[in-house]
Amino acid sequence: MNITLRVWRQPNAETEGRMVTYGVENVSEHMSFLEMLDVLNERLTLEGDDPIAFDHDCREGICGQCGVVIDGQPHGPLQTTTCQLHMRSFADGAVIDVEPWRAEPFPVIKDLVVDRGAFDRIIQAGGYISVPTGSAPDAHATPVPKTDADMAFDAATCIACGACVAACPNGSAMLFTAAKVTHLNLLPQGQPERYSRVAGMVAQHDEEGFGGCTNIGECTAVCPKGIPFETISFLNRDLLGSLIKGNR
């Protein structure tokens, strides 16, 4: 198949970017979206052009590195990571728009690569449990109700790709923050820091300049891991709880 790409090209953070059009011929429908970009980049390199910069790592949908906005939708038309999106999802002759995540706390570094350091700082503000590591405890030493374990695990599958922010009309990172809070606050190990965690992570979320959540749900609709919408209500409950119980 032959396609036309309109790609956001921006040499660095300081320079203005623009959309540049490239024709890509003889694309196999079995290629992933990133492999198609690899093919284009090989050609650009041979032609002495600067290859298109994009983040990627595992290419099996588990690391959270890749992610671009395809036709206005984070990760494109399927609810999966960009690396797991294949060219068969597009029609022959399609014109495909490719842009970086857009949000004030995610500045563009180059082309399609953005700085997601804001997520790291939200994690540093409480996305952990403060216990010394040692030998692994017995698996049955701390019983966890099945429903809590299931929901905590669903939340823990967040790979921090940032698609939720890129999709949110408010540029909010509430789904990401809520996934991390829900994951730890549902489990016994998370209880000692329950309220300082949620308050600290939300404070850092706001500090980074992310917007507030208006419960529109675009985030969960594009999330490649299907992080449940209810994690945000879970975060809200704990945040409001910390107003009363968070005085230490």
Added chain:
Amino acid sequence: MATVSLTPAKKAARSTVALKALMAVTGLIMLGYLIAHMYGNLKVFSGRASFDNYAHHLRDIGEPVLPHTGLLWIIRVVLLVSVILHAYAAIALWRRARVARGGTKRYVSPKARRGVQRSYASFTMRWGGVIIALFVIYHLLHLTANVIAPGGAAGSPYQRVVNGFQIWWVVLSYTIAMIAVGLHLRHGTWSALTTLGANTSAAARRRINALAYVVAAVITIGFLLPPFGILLGLVK
């Protein structure tokens, strides 16, 4: 970092989530008032005496514990405070969101401007809120102060209502405002309950959304029955 010394409670109180909760609670207070207001309006169908007696009764509810018009003033103060806090939270979050999303022109691609699954109502919240605020001023000048009196001013509340809603453009202006209110309540009811923590599962989500549709429909239709009843000559 400046926030290091704050307790979790203080950090939480300054967060966008607390601001959203404030918006949710004040919104629900106003929704409660709308339901009571709609109940009063519908008395227009039981005639002049019933409607005017109800309007006068509102002034002496609670006497002698409360002074004359005491409850009315309590309601007015609570509503005014709610409106101010609701608007304050909305404007603060609106400004934050505008910056956070990277300006008004976000993606060059025009292909997903309507989003993936978002409701039409969710697009109307901010400007719809402004329209509703302007309508409330117009409505108070019309039927409370009677400064604007299309169809003629009157001492009787019943007569004021009937005089006004015999005119098609008055009914039209109220209809537009009630549609804005309906859309605001469709997303607002859902969003308020979710912000306060009620969205606990897919089933809960379906229930809250169904409730939001019912609330929006009942309020919109309930408020439009009297104006259309009068316009069509069912109430004279």
